[in-house]
Amino acid sequence: MIELKNINKKFGSKEVIQDLNLTIPDGEILAIVGPSGGGKTTLLRTLAGLETVDSGTFLVNGTAFNPTETTEHEQVVGVVFQDFQLFPHLSVFDNITLAPKMVLKQTKEEYTAKVQELAQTLGISELLASYPFQLSGGQKQRVAIARALAMNPSVLAYDEPTSALDPELRQQVQGLILSLKNEGVTQIVVTHDLTFAKAIADQLLEVAPK
Ligand SMILES: Nc1ncnc2c1ncn2[C@@H]1O[C@H](COP(=O)(O)OP(=O)(O)O)[C@@H](O)[C@H]1O
Ligand SMILES: [Mg+2]
Numbered sequence: 001m002i003e004l005k006n007i008n009k010k011f012g013s014k015e016v017i018q019d020l021n022l023t024i025p026d027g028e029i030l031a032i033v034g035p036s037g038g039g040k041t042t043l044l045r046t047l048a049g050l051e052t053v054d055s056g057t058f059l060v061n062g063t064a065f066n067p068t069e070t071t072e073h074e075q076v077v078g079v080v081f082q083d084f085q086l087f088p089h090l091s092v093f094d095n096i097t098l099a100p101k102m103v104l105k106q107t108k109e110e111y112t113a114k115v116q117e118l119a120q121t122l123g124i125s126e127l128l129a130s131y132p133f134q135l136s137g138g139q140k141q142r143v144a145i146a147r148a149l150a151m152n153p154s155v156l157a158y159d160e161p162t163s164a165l166d167p168e169l170r171q172q173v174q175g176l177i178l179s180l181k182n183e184g185v186t187q188i189v190v191t192h193d194l195t196f197a198k199a200i201a202d203q204l205l206e207v208a209p210k
Contacts, residue, residue, distance in 0.1 A: 001025050002076070002155050002186065007056030009042060016042050016052070022205060029177065030188045031197035034207030037118065040190040044159050046085065047077040047188075060154050070103055070151075078148030082159045084140045086132040086147075092182035093128040096147045105163075106119070118146040121183065122176075138169050142176070149185070156180065162196055174200055 002024045003013050009017040016039040032040055045051040047058075048065035052127045058065050060076050067077060068084045086095050090154055096118065097111040106114070119125040122142040132140060141161065148156055163179070177187060177200050 001061055003057075003059040004061075005057040005071050007043075007046070007058075008054045009039070009046060009051070010054055011042075017046075020056070024186055024188065024203070026186050027181065028202040029181055029200055030203045031201035032188065032190045032205045033192065033194055033197045034206060035142075035192065035209045037210055038115035038207040040207060041082075041159055042210060044079050044081075044157050044188075044190060048156075049075070050078040060078075066208050074104070074152040074154070074155060075099075077155045077157055078151050080141065080144045080156070080158045080161065082146050082163060084144040086140060086143060091128065092124065092130050092132075092135075092143050094149050095132070095143060096128075099147070100154070108183075109137060114150055115146070118149055120132050122146050137150055137165050138172060141165065141173070145176070145180075155186045155188060157190070158191070159190050161189060162191065162193055170196060192194070 004020055006024045006151065007017055007020040034040055042108045043049060046053050047067055049070065052068060058067055065076050090098065096115045100106045100114065117130070118158065119128060122145060124139065124142050124146060125199060127135065127139060135143065161173050165173065174196065180187065189197065189200060
């Protein structure tokens with residue numbers, strides 16, 4: 001279970017996240033919906049440890065954690081960003097295994113076994129030797145998901161997972177998120193698409209315009 005308590009974040013005098021509280025039970029999906037500028041991406045950046053909060057507490061299974069500190073075992077929240085942020089000069093295999101190698105200090109046997117398992121789950125086994133420029137948007141997204149999951153996160157979060165894709169791929173992303181739920185992955189899905197959010201979410205959080 002992941003909990004956020006009284007999270008506040010300002011940029012200058014602008015309050016972007018205001019006293020945010022949420023709880024996500026293991027294996028559930030929380031959808032966060034709201035207008036552009038509502039602070040959704042900022043929230044994901046703080047969960048990924050790329051941005052600090054001004055006040056508030058993050059808890060995983062009842063224990064406080066600091067998202068800016070990655071332990072040697074895992075990153076608590078893995079984030080799939082809107083533009084996927086794959087490393088263009090690295091193969092799919094190297095994109096997925098870089099952080100497990102460098103941060104988690106996994107052995108070659110460990111990260112190779114993990115990448116093969118994730119590639120199988122996500123249907124990208126044939127793409128491990130490819131480079132990002134050779135992939136479709138949907139394939140890049142699957143690689144970004146595999147890369148996030150390779151860090152053994154307690155929660156996987158997505159920023160606007162349908163926005164960079166052709167409309168007909170929306171159904172596929174929905175299927176993918178629900179299949180990860182079946183595997184027990186706890187997920188946060190940020191979107192401005194209320195229909196999509198309602199189709200996948202156990203819990204819906206609407207953020208107000210700022
Ligand atoms: N690094 C930053 N410095 C200053 N303002 C920022 C920064 N990042 C985001 N903002 C502002 O915070 C607000 C929320 O942005 P964002 O989190 O991207 O919203 P959303 O993803 O919901 O569209 C916007 O007004 C944006 O301009
Ligand atoms: Mg955003």
